[in-house]
Amino acid sequence: MVLSKMASHRMPMVQAAALMDLSERQAWRLYKRFAERGAAGLVHGLRGKPSNRCSSLSEVRGRAVEFR
Numbered sequence: 001m002v003l004s005k006m007a008s009h010r011m012p013m014v015q016a017a018a019l020m021d022l023s024e025r026q027a028w029r030l031y032k033r034f035a036e037r038g039a040a041g042l043v044h045g046l047r048g049k050p051s052n053r054c055s056s057l058s059e060v061r062g063r064a065v066e067f068r
Contacts (some may be wrong), residue, residue: 003034004034006031
């Protein structure tokens with residue numbers, strides 16, 4: 001809501017950053033993603049994807065059997 005107000009020039013960036021409890025620089029980064037992709041751009045990029053640190057169960061089983 002804050003970013004949409006800022007996009008329609010109803011709120012200055014300094015005030016928007018203070019409301020979101022962010023630095024002005026971070027608020028500009030969020031605004032840029034919001035302007036490019038809409039509200040979906042604010043969601044974390046890895047949402048719904050497996051972690052990079054995640055191992056598949058079959059891979060762990062293979063290593064455990066190999067270890068014995």
